[in-house]
Amino acid sequence: MSLLLECRLLTKRYPLRLALNQVNLQLGKGKIVGLLGPNGSGKTTLIKLANGLLTPSGGHVLVNGQEPGVETKKVLAYLPERSYLPEWMTAGQALDYFYDFYENFNMAKAEDMLARLGIDKKDRIKTMSKGTREKVQLILVMSREADLYLLDEPIGGVDPAARDYILNTIINNYRENATVVISTHLIQDIEKVLDEVVFLNRGEISLHMTVDQVREERGMSVDALFREVFKC
Amino acid sequence: MLGRLMKYEFLATGRQILPAYIGVILFAVLNRILIEIGGGMDTFWLDPRWEWMVIVVGFLIFFYIMAIAAALVITIVLIIRRFYTNLFKDEGYLTNTLPVSVDVHIWGKLIPAACWMIASVIVVIVSVIILLGGVIADYWPTEWPFELVWTSTATLAALLWLLSSTVGLLAGILAYYSALSIGQLAKRYKILLAIVVYYGINYAFAIIFVIAIFGVVIFSPEAWLEPEAFNVLSIYAMVLGASLLQGAVHYFITRYILKNKLNLE
Numbered sequence: 001m002s003l004l005l006e007c008r009l010l011t012k013r014y015p016l017r018l019a020l021n022q023v024n025l026q027l028g029k030g031k032i033v034g035l036l037g038p039n040g041s042g043k044t045t046l047i048k049l050a051n052g053l054l055t056p057s058g059g060h061v062l063v064n065g066q067e068p069g070v071e072t073k074k075v076l077a078y079l080p081e082r083s084y085l086p087e088w089m090t091a092g093q094a095l096d097y098f099y100d101f102y103e104n105f106n107m108a109k110a111e112d113m114l115a116r117l118g119i120d121k122k123d124r125i126k127t128m129s130k131g132t133r134e135k136v137q138l139i140l141v142m143s144r145e146a147d148l149y150l151l152d153e154p155i156g157g158v159d160p161a162a163r164d165y166i167l168n169t170i171i172n173n174y175r176e177n178a179t180v181v182i183s184t185h186l187i188q189d190i191e192k193v194l195d196e197v198v199f200l201n202r203g204e205i206s207l208h209m210t211v212d213q214v215r216e217e218r219g220m221s222v223d224a225l226f227r228e229v230f231k232c
Numbered sequence: 233m234l235g236r237l238m239k240y241e242f243l244a245t246g247r248q249i250l251p252a253y254i255g256v257i258l259f260a261v262l263n264r265i266l267i268e269i270g271g272g273m274d275t276f277w278l279d280p281r282w283e284w285m286v287i288v289v290g291f292l293i294f295f296y297i298m299a300i301a302a303a304l305v306i307t308i309v310l311i312i313r314r315f316y317t318n319l320f321k322d323e324g325y326l327t328n329t330l331p332v333s334v335d336v337h338i339w340g341k342l343i344p345a346a347c348w349m350i351a352s353v354i355v356v357i358v359s360v361i362i363l364l365g366g367v368i369a370d371y372w373p374t375e376w377p378f379e380l381v382w383t384s385t386a387t388l389a390a391l392l393w394l395l396s397s398t399v400g401l402l403a404g405i406l407a408y409y410s411a412l413s414i415g416q417l418a419k420r421y422k423i424l425l426a427i428v429v430y431y432g433i434n435y436a437f438a439i440i441f442v443i444a445i446f447g448v449v450i451f452s453p454e455a456w457l458e459p460e461a462f463n464v465l466s467i468y469a470m471v472l473g474a475s476l477l478q479g480a481v482h483y484f485i486t487r488y489i490l491k492n493k494l495n496l497e
Contacts, residue, residue, distance in 0.1 A: 015419060051328075073332075078325075083325075084325035
């Protein structure tokens with residue numbers, strides 16, 4: 001079983017909208033994958049389904065060959081597109097929280113990253129800026145030695161300097177056999193780190209290939225291809 | 233995992249609940265000190281020099297009663313809010329992705345909630361003892377008008393009472409949980425739906441129990457004429473059975489929704 005994430009005819013219907021339409025997707029180990037698509041294309045829905053935060057209307061989503069549950073949550077590190085840490089906690093308490101619940105959480109690594117960013121462990125989440133909160137969350141998520149990382153818009157809300165820091169953190173902190181899925185529409189910034197791209201358009205996968213294939217077969221960058229495919 | 237969840241549950245709720253409890257105790261202590269300065273509960277009303285003090289104490293007693301009401305309301309509001317925000321709002325993105333089963337999540341919230349409910353009652357009792365300690369001791373009967381005999385029936389009744397109160401307490405909290413879980417299924421007006429569901433389910437249970445009692449009356453009227461059937465034990469047993477049924481229904485509704493119908497949007 002070398003598939004980390006598999007979708008079989010995965011469908012999610014909202015009352016007035018079809019968010020995902022019979023999606024089939026297979027992601028293996030040891031890759032950095034860009035989940036790319038315009039706003040509302042179903043990126044967040046797909047990631048939430050893999051985390052068990054939404055229930056599919058049809059089909060299946062499997063992590064390590066299993067439906068979302070206690071076992072898949074142990075090996076899946078998820079960075080949502082929103083602030084999910086309790087506001088009353090300090091950065092240090094948030095670290096303790098992850099340490100208490102995730103066996104694969106590397107405390108030393110997290111403390112080191114926090115210190116290098118100059119975030120005091122006594123700082124409260126409540127008093128942090130949006131950008132700092134995002135950094136703390138990313139540190140927490142990337143300090144887990146997980147098999148699969150699902151990062152939803154990790155660079156959406158921060159300045160370009162912080163983007164470089166975040167991307168470096170992602171590249172330097174995942175293990176050889178792990179797979180990182182980054183969902184975003186800011187393609188230029190992340191293109192250089194990607195191995196594979198998945199284009200999602202209106203709930204359907206319109207393209208899934210390696211970045212090398214994009215360059216060789218299409219003769220263009222991922223960014224240029226994206227602009228062509230999703231031309232308005 | 234249950235222990236760790238409970239630790240964070242107490243940390244998150246205690247920050248707001250404990251100050252309310254401390255407030256109740258402080259008002260009781262303050263009142264008692266003023267009454268003692270005035271010469272004790274029996275005399276300070278009478279002394280004309282202490283007229284202004286009677287007014288001050290009157291106000292403080294009013295605040296003390298308000299503090300008790302606030303502490304009891306805060307306890308219930310925080311239990312409800314904690315369940316809702318920690319599972320169904322932004323924090324739910326973290327809570328629901330922890331490698332913890334739904335059962336452990338429910339018990340991890342239910343046990344601390346029950347502890348706070350019990351603590352709130354204990355705080356009120358302790359505050360009354362602080363305020364009226366001497367008076368209670370003065371009027372505590374040295375001889376009871378009836379003879380206390382500790383029989384096996386009494387032991388059984390005490391155990392049944394303890395059990396049915398505990399189950400009743402848990403079922404009461406689970407009723408909030410199931411209503412909130414059903415409420416969040418709605419696209420809009422989640423809280424309104426939760427309130428409607430809460431009263432709806434409770435009325436449904438009340439109707440079922442009334443029908444059940446009438447059923448006994450109609451189908452076996454002799455049961456009512458039999459004095460043996462109406463002892464303390466049978467009543468506690470019935471209360472226990474009703475609480476168990478309600479608790480189980482609320483638990484499985486909550487569990488089913490958290491497991492199969494979670495929709496964080």
